[in-house]
């Protein structure tokens with residue numbers, strides 16, 4: 333049974349200050365009224381003594397999550413039962429589904445396997461529980477710092493890091509070698525050169541595929557082009573300052589647009605999310621692909637790939653030119669507890685969190701799904717390091733990974749970024765126009781906060 337959470341809306345309740353807009357509530361949230369009626373959740377105990385709870389997450393191609401749920405339900409049979417509700421694969425759509433349930437008074441989901449960019453908005457509205465007491469400071473020390481940081485909002489810790497993610501460059505090691513390239517590219521220009529030659533000399537049709545559709549993944553990819561060109565969208569020290577109307581950001585967007593203009597990337601990348609990129613790379617059509625670590629494991633899954641893991645190399649994302657630093661977008665997924673769930677459901681769900689973050693289960697998902705662990709010690713596990721090369725690279729990629737802005741308005745900010753980046757890739761706007769429009773629109777969001 334859920335209780336509607338009436339006094340938890342932003343702005344207000346938490347005395348949020350104007351100063352740190354990226355940490356406060358405002359216009360977009362003010363419109364998000366919580367309805368008074370309490371939603372009635374399905375029976376937790378139902379007389380059987382078993383506490384059932386609903387756990388939400390997107391579809392899992394590796395099958396490793398279903399196995400974790402099965403193991404949990406077996407181990408806790410008679411006490412707890414997890415029901416896995418499969419949500420949209422697109423993180424933005426999933427976010428909207430959960431947000432709508434929260435706004436209607438809590439909804440059915442007790443435990444959310446949710447994106448690293450969600451906690452600020454959920455926490456600012458009081459929709460998810462502050463887990464600082466359950467997930468103690470001592471426990472947190474065993475985790476990589478960046479994923480823990482992604483769970484932190486104001487003084488609370490609102491999530492428990494499950495697996496982490498960083499953008500990587502996948503390449504066809506075999507095809508590069510056949511064309512005489514012994515190393516992957518370090519700059520975007522080298523990538524274009526290698527891609528052009530390899531597509532000419534092999535059966536591969538596409539030089540490079542990446543996520544440029546108008547959605548969250550398009551935002552991350554656009555940011556990576558901007559960051560690897562030395563630019564940014566908001567100032568890291570003063571997040572109220574929007575800095576995207578700047579030559580370095582424009583250079584990054586020009587490189588992204590240039591991939592399509594030069595024919596290195598197919599025009600269709602403007603509609604590509606992760607799955608389309610994965611299909612193009614794993615069926616052997618593309619030479620290079622920007623994707624997250626999960627794709628590596630699918631190369632060994634029957635029916636998912638025409639190429640073998642041995643044909644695949646992974647490298648950090650290229651940079652715009654000499655001396656600039658490689659950055660990846662920090663991704664990843666954490667566990668969040670619905671604040672409106674009953675104490676029994678929360679306790680049961682948190683037992684699942686403990687189970688899923690334990691070394692044994694994280695290792696299982698690393699070996700079977702190439703999901704990057706959040707427990708630091710697992711990066712020294714020989715079986716993982718030797719068996720899943722993408723994870724060894726992942727450790728350094730995580731160190732060079734940049735978070736997206738931490739803000740209760742992030743979802744609004746992302747919508748405008750995704751729109752402008754996509755318009756630029758499609759050639760509807762020049763990189764200068766896109767940067768300029770984005771600067772104005774982000775500033776409006778900041779100012780309204």
Ligand code: GLC
Nearest residue numbers: 423447448497548549663664
């Ligand atoms: C991955 C990342 C997530 C990101 C999403 C974008 O799932 O882990 O953080 O938002 O891709 O598509």
